[in-house]
Amino acid sequence: MEHDVVTVLGLGAMGTALARALLVAGHPVTVWNRTPARADALVGEGARPAPDPASAVAASPLTIVCLLDHAAVRTVLDGVDLAGTTLVNLTSGTPEHARATAAWLAERGAEVLAGTIMVPTPLVGPEEGLVLYSGSAAVHERHRTTLEALGRTELLGDDPGRAALFDLGMLDVFFAGLASFLHAAAVVGRDGVPAGEFVRYAEEVVAILPATFRGLAKDVDAGTHPGDEDNLVMDAAALAHIVATSRARGVDPALPELVHGLARRAIDRGHGGDGFSRVVDELRSPRRPGAAAGPAGAAAR
Numbered sequence: 001m002e003h004d005v006v007t008v009l010g011l012g013a014m015g016t017a018l019a020r021a022l023l024v025a026g027h028p029v030t031v032w033n034r035t036p037a038r039a040d041a042l043v044g045e046g047a048r049p050a051p052d053p054a055s056a057v058a059a060s061p062l063t064i065v066c067l068l069d070h071a072a073v074r075t076v077l078d079g080v081d082l083a084g085t086t087l088v089n090l091t092s093g094t095p096e097h098a099r100a101t102a103a104w105l106a107e108r109g110a111e112v113l114a115g116t117i118m119v120p121t122p123l124v125g126p127e128e129g130l131v132l133y134s135g136s137a138a139v140h141e142r143h144r145t146t147l148e149a150l151g152r153t154e155l156l157g158d159d160p161g162r163a164a165l166f167d168l169g170m171l172d173v174f175f176a177g178l179a180s181f182l183h184a185a186a187v188v189g190r191d192g193v194p195a196g197e198f199v200r201y202a203e204e205v206v207a208i209l210p211a212t213f214r215g216l217a218k219d220v221d222a223g224t225h226p227g228d229e230d231n232l233v234m235d236a237a238a239l240a241h242i243v244a245t246s247r248a249r250g251v252d253p254a255l256p257e258l259v260h261g262l263a264r265r266a267i268d269r270g271h272g273g274d275g276f277s278r279v280v281d282e283l284r285s286p287r288r289p290g291a292a293a294g295p296a297g298a299a300a301r
């Protein structure tokens with residue numbers, strides 16, 4: 001089978017992993033990096049170094065860009081002739097960045113697919129990699145086999161910002177989970193419980209999250225928040241206990257206070273009998289600065 005010729009711009013940790021996965025899959029790969037020495041290992045593995053971004057782009061019909069941020073993408077490609085080329089931009093950012101960069105690249109003649117890499121560098125590759133894409137379905141289809149060398153591909157639609165939107169949504173869940181675990185570890189740690197002893201119990205909670213998330217998603221989409229299994233008054237009481245336990249141990253209560261404050265606001269609006277999914281309405285209408293019933297004052301309830 002003949003393999004597509006591919007260019008990779010940006011050889012940081014991730015760009016290097018992408019170029020290497022393409023080489024392993026048998027693609028001829030041209031590489032360029034602002035700091036040329038970072039290409040040395042890949043050149044030893046068979047990549048061809050280009051002296052500048054323009055010659056790197058000209059070397060292949062398909063260029064994969066993976067730089068620190070979208071500002072760097074513009075810096076690197078400013079003035080480069082992109083007419084007739086295909087660019088897959090795997091640089092992370094906000095949906096707004098992804099849309100603006102896609103438009104900027106398209107104005108310069110490129111066909112554009114935007115993507116976000118959902119795995120760390122060691123997992124890049126056809127077995128464990130996952131890259132979400134959005135933008136040109138034609139580009140995704142035309143280069144699907146090549147892109148599969150980097151990981152499983154999922155196309156999320158023609159809005160180039162959508163891959164970044166999903167990426168940030170997933171990171172939102174991820175970081176909130178990490179922060180909550182660390183908060184709980186700090187609280188139990190004050191009573192002499194090692195995090196390593198507690199973690200097994202945290203895992204019990206994590207195990208019920210997938211089904212719980214699906215239930216919340218159903219309620220959010222339906223706009224109904226039945227409180228037959230749990231209700232916000234009950235939830236707020238549990239959250240107040242978490243805040244009190246945290247405070248009593250000198251652990252920063254900001255995280256549970258935030259969630260407790262959201263539940264209290266929904267109760268104050270008359271939704272105490274609703275399920276926890278009702279909190280989505282509070283998140284959709286952030287509290288006005290200076291408004292009463294902040295989380296700290298509400299924590300006693």
Ligand SMILES: NC(=O)c1ccc[n+]([C@@H]2O[C@H](COP(=O)([O-])OP(=O)(O)OC[C@H]3O[C@@H](n4cnc5c(N)ncnc54)[C@H](OP(=O)(O)O)[C@@H]3O)[C@@H](O)[C@H]2O)c1
Nearest residue numbers: 010011012013014015034035067068072091092117120121
């Ligand atoms: N690493 C991961 O696990 C991971 C996972 C998912 C997504 N990502 C995303 O992948 C992208 C690259 O990450 P990385 O881990 O490879 O970062 P990195 O190791 O810090 O590399 C950054 C790259 O951007 C280049 N760069 C930065 N500013 C530049 C500028 N003004 N002009 C030209 N080149 C510039 C650097 O060139 P020099 O070598 O010359 O400094 C280097 O090639 C980021 O958007 C990141 O969020 C990374």
